[in-house]
Amino acid sequence: MIEDRNLVLVVTVIGIALSGPGSFAADAGPVAVSNWAALTPPDQSDWSAKRIAKYADLAGYDIGQPRAVLSVPSLKLDVPVYPDSDRKALEAGAVWVRGTAAPGSEGNIAIAGHRDGFFRPLEGVPLGTRIYLNAKTVTQVFRVVSVEIVDALDVTPLAEADEAILTLITCYPFRYKGYAPDRYIVQAQLIEEESPAIRSGHVGQPQSPAITINKNGVTP
Numbered sequence: 001m002i003e004d005r006n007l008v009l010v011v012t013v014i015g016i017a018l019s020g021p022g023s024f025a026a027d028a029g030p031v032a033v034s035n036w037a038a039l040t041p042p043d044q045s046d047w048s049a050k051r052i053a054k055y056a057d058l059a060g061y062d063i064g065q066p067r068a069v070l071s072v073p074s075l076k077l078d079v080p081v082y083p084d085s086d087r088k089a090l091e092a093g094a095v096w097v098r099g100t101a102a103p104g105s106e107g108n109i110a111i112a113g114h115r116d117g118f119f120r121p122l123e124g125v126p127l128g129t130r131i132y133l134n135a136k137t138v139t140q141v142f143r144v145v146s147v148e149i150v151d152a153l154d155v156t157p158l159a160e161a162d163e164a165i166l167t168l169i170t171c172y173p174f175r176y177k178g179y180a181p182d183r184y185i186v187q188a189q190l191i192e193e194e195s196p197a198i199r200s201g202h203v204g205q206p207q208s209p210a211i212t213i214n215k216n217g218v219t220p
Contacts, residue, residue: 068135
């Protein structure tokens with residue numbers, strides 16, 4: 001529970017810190033991914049028991065449509081990306097951090113997720129890995145250029161950018177017992193854009209009956 005609250009708090013603090021004159025509005029950008037309902041449930045084989053239970057607890061809860069779907073084919077990772085306005089969104093997928101660029105747009109697009117759930121496959125992600133961010137009007141293709149570990153309240157990786165970059169955030173260490181003190185930051189540069197398409201379809205809405213970050217940087 002402590003770690004859940006702290007990741008939500010960090011996402012909220014970052015969003016508030018980045019909101020203001022000149023920042024991106026929370027409701028800007030694509031509103032939904034039209035073929036979300038066609039996606040299938042996630043692979044939970046490496047999730048923690050707590051995260052599996054919290055995902056199951058979403059039965060009957062209306063999260064709404066995601067803003068995008070994040071896909072890393074080489075890691076078999078597919079996750080819906082929701083606005084950070086609903087605290088339960090972090091259990092249903094990943095969240096787009098308020099105040100950063102919207103999925104599908106230019107700027108620094110920040111997305112957060114749990115280290116023992118959807119974002120578990122990011123542990124040791126190789127440089128050069130391709131990441132697809134599938135928004136309503138465009139699929140952005142990114143290449144991982146850096147991985148670093150920062151303090152939990154360090155917002156410098158989320159500075160505004162003139163070009164499209166993707167910043168993924170999760171707690172660190174990945175296998176730490178208890179509240180993880182740091183954040184694992186993956187940054188990727190845009191290399192191309194495509195027409196929107198779900199890349200593999202390994203995630204989906206909760207299904208019935210189970211359901212209706214070295215401090216100076218790390219080289220994987």
